[in-house]
Amino acid sequence: MSNTIKHQGIVESIDGDLVKVKILQSSACSSCSVKGHCNLSETKEKIIDIYDKNAGDYIQGQKVLVCGTTSMGMKAVVLAFVMPFLVLFFSLFMTMEITDGDEAVSAIVSICALIPYYIIIYICRNKISRNFSFNLETINN
Secondary structure, three states: OOOEEEEEEEEEEEEOOEEEEEEEEEOHHHHOOOHHHOOOOOEEEEEEEEEOOOHHHOOOOOEEEEEEEHHHHHHHHHHHHHHHHHHHHHHHHHHHHHOOOOHHHHHHHHHHOHHHHHHHHHHOHHHHHHHOOOEEEEOOO
């Protein structure tokens, strides 16, 4: 099993060490043979910023592979889904215990407990982004 995730993309622009690459993010059903007859399949264009010391080696419009590790994907899942769930879960049950089972107050407090979590994530975004670095590989046609 490979430890890398690769997406084909096209270099949009280059500015110093920053390379902007456009990739197509497709849903799971995008490879289905009947996708043209159903409205569920969709693709989205995403622009990814990649800092590369060899940015001068790429040209606008060039096809490249954007490579990341599977561990980055797992870190992203933990930050985006697992941690907020744990904050919600623990704050709900702590508030239920403190308010003697008042569900409405507990629900509101537990949802509001997510606000500091996302503020912390926003404040630490630069530190977090250093842990999520992508590499570029050229595609030889």
